[in-house]
Amino acid sequence: MSSNRRRFLRQLGGTAALFTGGTMGAFSMDEEKIHVLQPEKRHMSNDTIRVAGIGMGIMGFGDMRAALKVPGVEIAGVCDLYQGHLDRAKELYGKDLFTTRDFREILQRKDIDAVIIATPDHWHDHISIAAMKAGKHVYCEKPMVQHLDEGHAVIRTQKETGKVMIVGSQGVSSITLAEAKRRIKNGDIGEINLVEAINDRFSSNGAWQYAIPLDASPETVDWEQFLGDAPKRPFDPTRFFRWRNYRDYGTGVAGDLFIHLISAVHHALDSNGPTRIFSSGQLSYWKDGRDVPDVLAAVMDYPKTDQHAAFQMQLRVNFADGSGGSNRTRIVGSEGVIEWGNNKFTLKKQKLPQAEPLGTYDAHINFSEEQKNAYIKWYNEKYSENDRKVFPAEEFKYAAPVGYDQRVDHFANFFQAIRTNGTVVEDPTFGLRAAGPALASNLSYEKKKIVNWDPIAMKLIK
Numbered sequence: 001m002s003s004n005r006r007r008f009l010r011q012l013g014g015t016a017a018l019f020t021g022g023t024m025g026a027f028s029m030d031e032e033k034i035h036v037l038q039p040e041k042r043h044m045s046n047d048t049i050r051v052a053g054i055g056m057g058i059m060g061f062g063d064m065r066a067a068l069k070v071p072g073v074e075i076a077g078v079c080d081l082y083q084g085h086l087d088r089a090k091e092l093y094g095k096d097l098f099t100t101r102d103f104r105e106i107l108q109r110k111d112i113d114a115v116i117i118a119t120p121d122h123w124h125d126h127i128s129i130a131a132m133k134a135g136k137h138v139y140c141e142k143p144m145v146q147h148l149d150e151g152h153a154v155i156r157t158q159k160e161t162g163k164v165m166i167v168g169s170q171g172v173s174s175i176t177l178a179e180a181k182r183r184i185k186n187g188d189i190g191e192i193n194l195v196e197a198i199n200d201r202f203s204s205n206g207a208w209q210y211a212i213p214l215d216a217s218p219e220t221v222d223w224e225q226f227l228g229d230a231p232k233r234p235f236d237p238t239r240f241f242r243w244r245n246y247r248d249y250g251t252g253v254a255g256d257l258f259i260h261l262i263s264a265v266h267h268a269l270d271s272n273g274p275t276r277i278f279s280s281g282q283l284s285y286w287k288d289g290r291d292v293p294d295v296l297a298a299v300m301d302y303p304k305t306d307q308h309a310a311f312q313m314q315l316r317v318n319f320a321d322g323s324g325g326s327n328r329t330r331i332v333g334s335e336g337v338i339e340w341g342n343n344k345f346t347l348k349k350q351k352l353p354q355a356e357p358l359g360t361y362d363a364h365i366n367f368s369e370e371q372k373n374a375y376i377k378w379y380n381e382k383y384s385e386n387d388r389k390v391f392p393a394e395e396f397k398y399a400a401p402v403g404y405d406q407r408v409d410h411f412a413n414f415f416q417a418i419r420t421n422g423t424v425v426e427d428p429t430f431g432l433r434a435a436g437p438a439l440a441s442n443l444s445y446e447k448k449k450i451v452n453w454d455p456i457a458m459k460l461i462k
Helices: 005-013 023-029 056-069 082-094 103-108 121-135 147-159 175-185 222-225 237-241 252-269 371-383 406-420 428-447
Strands: 049-054 073-079 114-117 137-140 163-165 192-200 275-280 294-300 311-318 327-333 336-341 343-351 393-398 453-455
Touching: 049 056, 049 103, 049 406, 056 073, 056 082, 056 114, 073 082, 073 103, 073 406, 114 121, 114 222, 114 406, 121 137, 121 252, 137 147, 147 428, 163 406, 163 428, 175 252, 175 336, 175 343, 175 393, 175 406, 252 294, 252 311, 252 327, 252 393, 252 428, 275 428, 294 428, 311 327, 327 428
Parallel strands: 049 073, 049 114, 114 137, 137 163, 192 311
Antiparallel strands: 192 327, 275 294, 275 453, 294 311, 327 336, 336 343, 343 393
């Protein structure tokens, strides 16, 4: 057995990647063309990074669990506006854990290197900017900003402070997406012309009907701090614990779910973004007081660039999908399609012949006998047998290892950049270029008109 063969098999065993379908023949015959990804080395030095969580809801606790799986990372404190979340953090991480309701106390601590911001969207830009100015590295959940005019201040602060900031659309760090990107760049599906991305749901949790604790009150919740620069109103536990349902604090399905789909496509295609966005939707089922739609569809036009051909992206979210829900993205090219979701993808290749073989369903069969014979003669002279060859369809499947967590790799990228003064896969500029089209979708829905966007300058075109 060759050394290349042994190395390949060790890699395959290390990642447990799954190869099925028509690719198996290529696997045995041409191993060097098979690219097996491995999770990156996650601990680049002996330096311990002490991290604090700001916002400890579903995403905050989930992010902290993922972050602490990266070697050399310790939890140093948490901030949340609900006392129950602080109590839970101490149950998980020790009674001596530093906890506070005021994020500024986190930023003042000298023993904290980085913060994870998993607050409602309307706080993202404020805390990110304050954290970097306080000398902290920042992991900020998506979308990076709630409003389009907030993004450039975040970008400017990151550049001025030199702190590492990564935005939390963790799918861009997936080894599955990396392999899909490699195959797209290799030309496996030809020129891109269409992207379809869907995130449909059929559950109350999927529609953000999250549990509200029975002890929710003005005593256990810092309501005034939660409101921040949002409109003032009396204490409302539904708005606090289900903030995604309200424009005052969240960004609707576009900012919560379109953003993941857009981020993945931008990374896969090295795209800066679309120039035209139009969206339409309605509130169909979850009429629970929310003021954002539960069904939204958007069409985005991406111009031709040096990285990709012009293409259209179609996005959809439906929170009342009676079929049971679906989460998939299809990148369609002139010679194939890649469909991915849930850390796996299928690539199907199907190339058109240069000349369609003459068949019984063609206009020439209705020509006069003289013209039909003349056309067949012309066709046979113009096209060789090879020109008419119909290529068989090929299929390739890839899946990440069982138990693989792309969020851990996203944090690994963040912490590695801190240790090495390196770059991250989703910096603030990437974050705004992903948030821009998502937030423009909301604007299009509200104004019922096409929104024009400059993906290079990252601003609306009036």
